[in-house]
Amino acid sequence: MNEIRAPFRAYAPGTQPDNDSPQYRSTGLRHPTRPLLKIPQTITELTGPQFSPAHFPPTDNIAVNGTHEAVGERIIVEGFIRDEDGRPVANTMVEIWQANAAGRYNHPRDTHDAPLDPDFRGSGRVFTDSDGAYRFITIKPGSYPWSNHANAWRPNHIHFSLFGAGYATRLITQMYFPGDPLLELDPIFLATADAQARNRLIAKFDLDVGKQDYALGYRFDMYLRGRNATPMEDNHADHH
Amino acid sequence: MQTTTSQTIGPYWHLIEDRSWSDLTRFGATGEVITIEGTISDGAGAPAADACVEIWQTSPTACDEFPGFGRAATNEAGVFSFKTIMPGPVRGPGNTLQAPHLAVTILARGLMFHLATRLYFDKEPANENDPVLSLIEDKARRNTLMARQTKAGVWHLDIHLQGDAETVFFEI
Ligand SMILES: [Fe+2]
Numbered sequence: 001m002n003e004i005r006a007p008f009r010a011y012a013p014g015t016q017p018d019n020d021s022p023q024y025r026s027t028g029l030r031h032p033t034r035p036l037l038k039i040p041q042t043i044t045e046l047t048g049p050q051f052s053p054a055h056f057p058p059t060d061n062i063a064v065n066g067t068h069e070a071v072g073e074r075i076i077v078e079g080f081i082r083d084e085d086g087r088p089v090a091n092t093m094v095e096i097w098q099a100n101a102a103g104r105y106n107h108p109r110d111t112h113d114a115p116l117d118p119d120f121r122g123s124g125r126v127f128t129d130s131d132g133a134y135r136f137i138t139i140k141p142g143s144y145p146w147s148n149h150a151n152a153w154r155p156n157h158i159h160f161s162l163f164g165a166g167y168a169t170r171l172i173t174q175m176y177f178p179g180d181p182l183l184e185l186d187p188i189f190l191a192t193a194d195a196q197a198r199n200r201l202i203a204k205f206d207l208d209v210g211k212q213d214y215a216l217g218y219r220f221d222m223y224l225r226g227r228n229a230t231p232m233e234d235n236h237a238d239h240h
Numbered sequence: 241m242q243t244t245t246s247q248t249i250g251p252y253w254h255l256i257e258d259r260s261w262s263d264l265t266r267f268g269a270t271g272e273v274i275t276i277e278g279t280i281s282d283g284a285g286a287p288a289a290d291a292c293v294e295i296w297q298t299s300p301t302a303c304d305e306f307p308g309f310g311r312a313a314t315n316e317a318g319v320f321s322f323k324t325i326m327p328g329p330v331r332g333p334g335n336t337l338q339a340p341h342l343a344v345t346i347l348a349r350g351l352m353f354h355l356a357t358r359l360y361f362d363k364e365p366a367n368e369n370d371p372v373l374s375l376i377e378d379k380a381r382r383n384t385l386m387a388r389q390t391k392a393g394v395w396h397l398d399i400h401l402q403g404d405a406e407t408v409f410f411e412i
Contacts, residue, residue: 029284055307084242
């Protein structure tokens with residue numbers, strides 16, 4: 001049995017947020033009210049899209065527009081993408097998007113009264129190398145207000161989108177910054193019960209990731225679901 | 241190390257949107273070209289106008305000409321649309337055969353964790369023995385996954401995040 005057929009492991013209890021998270025108001029009318037139906041991982045869930053840099057050209061430096069530098073504190077963000085067993089997730093596509101240094105998204109629906117920066121588009125795409133490493137150059141995003149509750153502000157964050165080996169490993173997350181006082185007030189960050197799990201969304205400040213006279217650095221490692229040792233077919237009695 | 245915690249895709253994910261991705265035939269795939277269209281609505285029946293819909297299909301097999309994967313945004317009316325190749329059946333657990341289907345992922349503001357469901361094709365005889373559809377005990381709810389043909393080559397599915405017509409969502 002090919003290893004690719006081994007199913008992905010269940011998420012550790014409490015480490016993922018509940019869609020029914022009332023403190024985050026937008027969940028109210030959008031979360032399913034009936035229990036999710038557990039289905040077996042078939043070829044559809046065990047495999048997933050593979051993106052090639054040829055079809056999906058990478059942009060790793062989003063702090064510059066041609067020769068124009070974006071306004072803000074330039075940072076380098078790098079890390080590894082591994083599975084739960086520490087195996088590198090190689091050649092996988094990593095997408096990021098974020099607000100500019102003033103806390104404004106280059107997006108028609110963002111009405112926050114903060115300036116747009118013509119030199120900051122706000123999104124990028126890279127691929128991990130054979131060791132699962134990725135690296136972006138960007139600017140530190142600003143905090144922005146939102147309408148969730150009175151005087152609500154999102155902590156500084158960078159959105160991440162990852163695919164991994166299968167449809168079942170899809171991950172959308174946000175990277176936060178150490179020492180941000182808004183974290184403990186943020187219903188999105190707090191929607192995950194396990195404090196250790198949510199704290200792993202906070203990047204580590206690391207001068208060595210940065211570059212002298214150029215940028216500060218942050219390290220942000222991410223982990224995707226690992227595979228069970230037992231191949232899928234053996235989990236289903238109907239096979240025998 | 242445990243799997244990294246999911247966070248909402250938020251309302252501004254369009255910064256990574258590339259509209260060409262909703263056309264899975266753009267790299268030259270050939271076959272029975274179909275349009276998949278649908279709507280997403282919330283528990284009050286209002287359109288989810290800022291959602292990201294992703295599809296993944298293992299038939300036909302992904303290759304240079306066919307990515308198997310697509311992404312589309314819902315518009316102000318909660319409508320999304322894809323152009324792809326009609327899938328065939330694929331093998332299921334044990335000796336079963338899965339009816340033609342697409343995996344569908346919904347990501348949106350207000351969803352802390354993406355929702356997984358499937359799109360099947362109404363009146364397809366193989367639906368009767370599909371190993372995933374069969375897990376839905378309330379047969380009426382199987383219809384929440386059935387795209388209906390509205391005209392030649394066009395299939396339509398309404399996805400309800402919440403409420404009486406709530407779509408069946410999966411834990412995978
Ligand atoms: Fe954001």
